[in-house]
Amino acid sequence: MGKIKLSEISTRAPKDLDKDKTKKKIQEILDDLDNLQNLLYAENKHSLLVVIQGMDASGKDGAIRNVFGKLNPQGVAVKSFKTPTSEELAHDFLWRIHSHAPAKGMIQLFNRSHYEDILITRVHKWCDDKTAMRRMKAINDFEQLLQEHNNTHILKFYLHVSPEEQQQRLQERIKDPEKQWKYNENDFAEAKLWDVYMQMYEDCFENCNDAPWTIVPSDQNWYKEFIIASAVYDMLKSLDMKFPGLKK
Amino acid sequence: MGKIKLSEISTRAPKDLDKDKTKKKIQEILDDLDNLQNLLYAENKHSLLVVIQGMDASGKDGAIRNVFGKLNPQGVAVKSFKTPTSEELAHDFLWRIHSHAPAKGMIQLFNRSHYEDILITRVHKWCDDKTAMRRMKAINDFEQLLQEHNNTHILKFYLHVSPEEQQQRLQERIKDPEKQWKYNENDFAEAKLWDVYMQMYEDCFENCNDAPWTIVPSDQNWYKEFIIASAVYDMLKSLDMKFPGLKK
Numbered sequence: 001m002g003k004i005k006l007s008e009i010s011t012r013a014p015k016d017l018d019k020d021k022t023k024k025k026i027q028e029i030l031d032d033l034d035n036l037q038n039l040l041y042a043e044n045k046h047s048l049l050v051v052i053q054g055m056d057a058s059g060k061d062g063a064i065r066n067v068f069g070k071l072n073p074q075g076v077a078v079k080s081f082k083t084p085t086s087e088e089l090a091h092d093f094l095w096r097i098h099s100h101a102p103a104k105g106m107i108q109l110f111n112r113s114h115y116e117d118i119l120i121t122r123v124h125k126w127c128d129d130k131t132a133m134r135r136m137k138a139i140n141d142f143e144q145l146l147q148e149h150n151n152t153h154i155l156k157f158y159l160h161v162s163p164e165e166q167q168q169r170l171q172e173r174i175k176d177p178e179k180q181w182k183y184n185e186n187d188f189a190e191a192k193l194w195d196v197y198m199q200m201y202e203d204c205f206e207n208c209n210d211a212p213w214t215i216v217p218s219d220q221n222w223y224k225e226f227i228i229a230s231a232v233y234d235m236l237k238s239l240d241m242k243f244p245g246l247k248k
Numbered sequence: 249m250g251k252i253k254l255s256e257i258s259t260r261a262p263k264d265l266d267k268d269k270t271k272k273k274i275q276e277i278l279d280d281l282d283n284l285q286n287l288l289y290a291e292n293k294h295s296l297l298v299v300i301q302g303m304d305a306s307g308k309d310g311a312i313r314n315v316f317g318k319l320n321p322q323g324v325a326v327k328s329f330k331t332p333t334s335e336e337l338a339h340d341f342l343w344r345i346h347s348h349a350p351a352k353g354m355i356q357l358f359n360r361s362h363y364e365d366i367l368i369t370r371v372h373k374w375c376d377d378k379t380a381m382r383r384m385k386a387i388n389d390f391e392q393l394l395q396e397h398n399n400t401h402i403l404k405f406y407l408h409v410s411p412e413e414q415q416q417r418l419q420e421r422i423k424d425p426e427k428q429w430k431y432n433e434n435d436f437a438e439a440k441l442w443d444v445y446m447q448m449y450e451d452c453f454e455n456c457n458d459a460p461w462t463i464v465p466s467d468q469n470w471y472k473e474f475i476i477a478s479a480v481y482d483m484l485k486s487l488d489m490k491f492p493g494l495k496k
Contacts (some may be wrong), residue, residue: 040431065320072313074326074359111322180494181290246428 003206006198009215011162013223018150020227024160030070031111036236041075043241045152047102050232051110052204053119054159055197056187059218060111063159067223067229068109077102077182080111093117094142101146114139115156121205123196136207143211153235154211157228158201159218163194251454254446257463261471270474277477278318284484288353289323291489294399295350296394298480299358301367302407303445304435305417307466308359311407314469315477316357324467325350330361341365341383342390349394361388362387363404363452370451371444384455401483402459405476406449407466 013019040046050068052060068076079100088096094114102108110214118135121127127135146152162167170191173183205213214231218224261463283417299310299318316324327348336344342362348354366383369375375383395401409417417440421431438445453461462479468474 040425044429059318061322062324068321071320071321072309073319073321073324073357074309074312074328076321077324077325080322109321113363174494177493178290178491181292181492183494185495210493241424244260245425246422247433 011217011219029233036073039241044105048107049154051113051156057166058159058161066225069109072217076107078109156213161218259465265354274441279483285319287489296355297402299361299404306407306409315463324355326357370448404461409466443469
């Protein structure tokens with residue numbers, strides 16, 4: 001993946017893709033995923049780390065719910081990374097991340113992640129470019145550690161929405177009493193920094209891509225879910241897992 | 249709950265209960281649970297701790313999967329407590345438990361729990377009666393702490409199977425290549441200690457019942473799931489939760 005320009009990538013599904021057929025396909029993939037996850041857990045040899053990043057209201061929660069929500073909860077853990085606590089800030093930026101790395105057999109979802117330390121922090125200039133570059137190196141080393149020393153397979157998704165779609169969803173949050181709790185008073189101020197965010201994301205994709213990023217067109221939830229489910233399925237399928245038989 | 253005798257409690261559903269109708273009812277309860285969990289998460293005021301105990305092959309994994317498997321994984325965490333590590337043993341027996349107590353808004357499932365420290369440990373006499381009594385006091389104090397200081401509601405389930413049903417399920421584990429990984433070479437030896445286990449469980453129910461136990465007849469999975477889903481539903485429903493509206 002070379003330098004990519006997010007503004008040149010569509011946030012929508014290909015026009016000729018049939019929505020109903022795709023939705024049916026998603027269901028089939030999710031059924032297969034269920035079996036693959038059981039096998040992952042039983043074999044206890046590999047693990048999967050799924051990093052989900054995206055702007056506010058890009059549909060991270062929904063992706064977690066709808067792609068991973070039918071799997072056995074015993075084999076799936078979700079960690080949402082929020083503003084670091086003072087204890088977390090007293091350590092290196094990967095300290096709080098490392099403790100949530102997946103154990104063998106597990107699927108670990110990160111709702112936001114260590115990438116925030118080179119995204120929001122750079123946008124607001126809490127972190128200068130030189131520090132950001134050193135962090136990117138540290139992130140690559142860290143991801144390599146997980147991959148090489150614990151059979152952790154890493155999938156990173158960027159949920160790509162258009163700024164117009166984001167505005168619409170934020171407006172909905174304010175209006176709908178059942179969604180208001182998701183609204184944060186900083187959301188609109190952050191949204192104004194859209195272009196800087198896109199630049200920082202593009203930097204991530206360029207410099208931290210040993211474990212690959214998938215740019216997920218996310219204006220339509222069904223297409224977003226299709227892309228993520230397919231990628232997770234392909235990854236697990238490629239592992240050629242087997243039930244381990246009786247313990248020796 | 250006074251002194252109860254497990255041998256006097258049926259491990260099966262009432263004979264006149266219709267299986268198909270009950271299964272339909274479970275689906276309705278699970279749909280409602282989904283909404284209640286979303287509300288629990290949104291309101292961010294209460295939390296729920298579900299302790300699941302039972303003999304080997306009593307169906308703990310299945311209960312977790314089938315009752316909680318359709319909820320949003322972001323709001324549900326599962327912790328399986330296994331043989332303590334040397335680091336865990338270097339602390340008091342509730343140390344490793346406490347770090348998995350549910351945050352507000354969350355449903356935390358314990359697959360086995362702090363109760364193992366007065367069950368298997370007593371059966372094998374790694375823990376004498378006097379220590380066990382002191383542990384029960386500590387457990388009650390601990391559960392009270394969670395209840396009174398973090399709005400944690402605690403439901404404890406004992407999955408009640410007959411020794412005959414257990415034997416059959418263990419045999420299946422050995423025969424079925426897809427289940428062999430669940431089989432542990434100690435399982436049959438432990439099963440022989442059935443009566444002592446029952447005694448120790450009865451002691452738990454008598455002495456650690458401020459947060460109440462539910463004895464769940466578990467020879468039939470559908471009935472087990474019905475009882476657990478109903479209890480969780482009743483608990484969450486009783487909380488009278490509301491969407492919190494915009495943050496102030």
